[in-house]
Amino acid sequence: MTVVTRRRILVFFLVTSLVSMLCQPIPAEHVPLVNDEDKGPYLEQLDLHWTLGDANLVENLLSNEIDMMGDSIHIDSAAALEGAENIEIVKHLRNGYGYMTINCDKYPLNITAFRRAVAFAVDKEEICTDSWDGWAEPLDSLIPKMNPFSIEGDLPYSYYDSDMEMAGSLLDGAGFHDIDSDGFREAPDRSNLDVVVEWLQYTDVSVAICNAFADQLQALKINATAKSGWSDGLTRLYFHGDYDMMFLGESFTDLDITWMADEYWSENANESYYNFPNFRNTTYDSWREQLLYSTEYGEVYEAARQMQEIWIHACPVIVCYENYVPHAYRTDRFSGFVAEPLDSIGGWWTCLRTHLTRSGYGILGGTLRVGLPHTTPQFNIMIATGAASYDFPYLHLMYDSLLRRGPDGNDLSWLAKSYVVETHDDDSSVAEGTTRFTFDIRTDITWTDGSRLTASDIVCALNFYRISPGNPLGQGMSEIYAAYTLSSFRLVVEVSQVSYWGRYAFCFKPILPPSLLEDLAPEDWADWDPQPPEDRMVTSGPFNVSAVESEYLSLRHNPDYFARENFVPPRIESPPDTSITAGSTNHTVSWNCTDSDPFAYAVYRNGSLTAEGDWDGGLIEISLVDLGAGIYNFTCVVEDEVGLISSDTVWVRVESVEDVESSTGVIPPPDWLLPLGPVSLGITAIGLAIIFVVGSKTVKERRSVAMSKQTRLTLDLASN
Incomplete structure (x- = not known):
């Protein structure tokens, strides 16, 4: 018989449960394995501690008052954590970069060979080492490396290291020569060439980089100087005034790349606030329509x-x-922290996947203490979404959306299990110039009030956001002209544009419950002011508010969250009970055990531990050799990494009536009663009670036995 359990079971409960089950076999639980993205949360609770200032965050992490920082800190503050015991520093690439813009409207800077020569001459590796002390890495692409759309590192060449030979060759080939022998090159039209490299903000990094550019230009025999452009530099950039080269920075708030279509579009070369380098390239422009309006x-x-x-x-x-921004966490209690492209370890996936460090008792449970530079939590997600101080996604832990950004930044289906995108070319019933999105949503999602989350709930939320004046969750939804249901678990959203990017207007919006929105006028969206836990918040996400104090906020896991239900105990295919003749050979009992995260096994004979070891998810087999006549029960117990345990018991009868009578004084029951005879039932109840209590402890606590992992485990068992 097979027994599946998710927790340690008290002796009294175990024995009474087993006795009640003696009259019928217990079948194995058959639950399909799921993808890792669908598992969690492992944590029992999140405690968000309001901590002001980098110094306090660092001190609290070092003193074990918090387990992780929910926000980044300054590089100088991170230095105090270097080498600290049980502290891991995460160097997270920021969504942005520092760059030198070149005026492509100005001769001879409009010559591509000149600009490429400068790129080859500058040593980006040296800039990262000297100016950033290793807290940056070189970049060539206009899309940051942390963005899934970036092709950084995919080209057969790079501008990372200085290549003065290549740079000089490009200039020579383009006609930049020292015509008058004054030590400096002239432009191809023989005019003097003087380049001014400007910084906009006086910082050690910007000044050092501008000087590095000027030095490398001088090394190429180009007359160059570096100076401040602070007074009017931005004005000249915004309105396409005169400049040569200017250093500035760029930061992005999301992974959208549609800005490429406008920022460097030839038609915007003279448009205020766009296209600082005045770049014009018809081949670049030719891909613009496909970037903006393809649906695939x-x-x-x-x-x-x-x-x-x-x-x-x-x-x-x-x-x-x-450049990198530092985050940090402790390693002595928890593991599984996820560094997302946008939020590093301070994001949604860390809260779903972080778990207790494996110490013999499973990885479910525990309270993760997070330090955050906030003091006043806001529980109206419609207000918080538009707040500048909103960093840690604690409100998004309470709600779900149709799609979700995966740990690598790519899209994952979430509430939606699948969807179809159609245009007029696909289906004539779709109006020209529009896109129809049809979603089939999961059927196993519930609100915390016990009601089912349906397609109509999603439609209710989306329609509320798009008609709420000034609602931050309605941003970008002006192109949606219809949202409706086709069934309880199918909905349609129609958008008045044809574009892959149309889905981003609504697919990542958190879905609020109809029990709230049906009683809230769209124009009153900002008036909703819940005060949990006194005001019960109906949510669907992996966590909900359990306590609000002046110094911290507690979020407790949602026990009914669909991804938490996917913690599946190991599966054991139960072999049949068997009967053999004493002294015979070549008899075995085999358990086919499977799990997505196998951990350990133990085998018992008549309640006594016979063997234990690491389990890699393969077959566990024992050989029935040298067994004297009698009745034996062999129990296999397997545990996975999460701490979930399954077991199966097989009864073996070794037939020799004389041996059984002399050793036990009991005549074996008829075959049709084995193993359900009175004596066997008693052995079952007592033996399995011992196995589950002692066996569970043995499987979980063993660490000293070093056994090789193998797919097939053969154990030769001798009789006592």
Whole structure:
């Protein structure tokens, strides 16, 4: 018989349960294995501690008052954590970079060979080492490396290291020569060439980089100087005034790349606030329509790739570096922290996947203490979404959306298990110039009030956001002209544009419950002011508010969250009970045990531990040799990494009536009663009670026995 359990079981409960089950076999639980993205949360609770200032965050982490920082800190503050015991520093690439823009409207800077020569001459590796002390890495693409659309590192060349030979060759080939023998090159038209490299903000990094550019230009025999452009530099950039080269920084708030279509579009070369380098390239422009208006990811990625290749070769801008921002966490209690592209370890996936460090008792449970630089939590997610101080996604832990950004930044289906995108070309019933999204949603999602989350709930929320004046969750939804249901678990959203990017207007919006929105007027969205836990918040996400104090906020896991229900105990295919003749050979009992995260096994004979070891998810087999006549029960117990345990018991009868009578004084029951005879039932109850209590402890606590992992485990068992 097979027994599956999710927790340690008290002796009294175990024995009474087993006795009640003696009259019938217990079948194995058959639950399909799921993808890792669908598992969690492992944590029992999150405690968010309001901690002001980097110094306090660092001190609290070192003193074990918090387990992780929910926000980044300054590089100087991170130095105090270097080498500290049980502290891991995460160097997270920021979504942005520092770059040198070049005026492509100005002769001879409009010559591609000149700009490429500058790119090859500058040593980006040296900039990252000297100016950032290793807290940056070189970058060539206009899309940051942490963005899934970036092709950084995919090209057959790079501008990372200084290549003065290549740079000089490009200049020579383009006609930049020292005509008058004054030690400096002239332009191809024989005019003097003087380049001014400006910084906009006086910082050690910007000044050092501008000087490095000027020095490398001088080494190429180009007369160059570096100076401040602070007073009017931005004005000249915004309105396309005169400049040569200017250093500045760029930061992005999301992974959207549609800005590529406008920022460097030839038609915006004279448009205020766009296209600082005045870049014009018809081949680059030719991919613009595909980037903006294709509906398929593959076509969008192709356009993004081609535009990056053209841009990197043309060098209207020389990206210098993508710098790191430090995050940190403790390693002595928890593991599984996820560094997301946007939020590093301070994001949604860390809360779902972080778990107790394996110490013999499973990885479910525990309270993760997070330090955050906030003091006043806001529980109206419609207000918090638009707040500048909103960093840690604690409200998004309470709600779900149709899609979700995966740990690598790519899209994952979430509430939606699948969806179809159609245009007029696919279906004539779709109006020209529009896109229809049809979603089939999961059927196993519930609100915390016990009601089922349905397609109509999602439609209710989306329609509320788009008609609520000024609602931050309604941003970008002006193109949606219809949202409706086709059934309880199918919905349609129609958008008045044809574009892959249309889904981003609504697919990542948190879905609020109809029990709230049906009683809230759209214009009163900002008036909702819940005060949990006194005010019960109906949510669907992996966590909900359990306590609000002046110094911290507690979020307790949602025990009914669909991804938590996917913690599946190991599966054991139960072999049949068997009967053999004493002295016979070549008899075995085999358990086919499977699990996505196998951990350990133990085998018992008549309640006594016979063997234990690491389990790799393969077959566990014992040989029935040298067994004297009698009745034996062999129990296999397996545990997975999560701490979930399954077991199966097989009865073996070794037939020899004389041996049984002399050793036990009991006549074996008829075959049709084995193993359900009175004596066997008693052995079952007592033996399995011992196995589950002692066996569970043995499987969980053993650490000293070093056994080789193998797919097939053969154990030769001798009789006592």
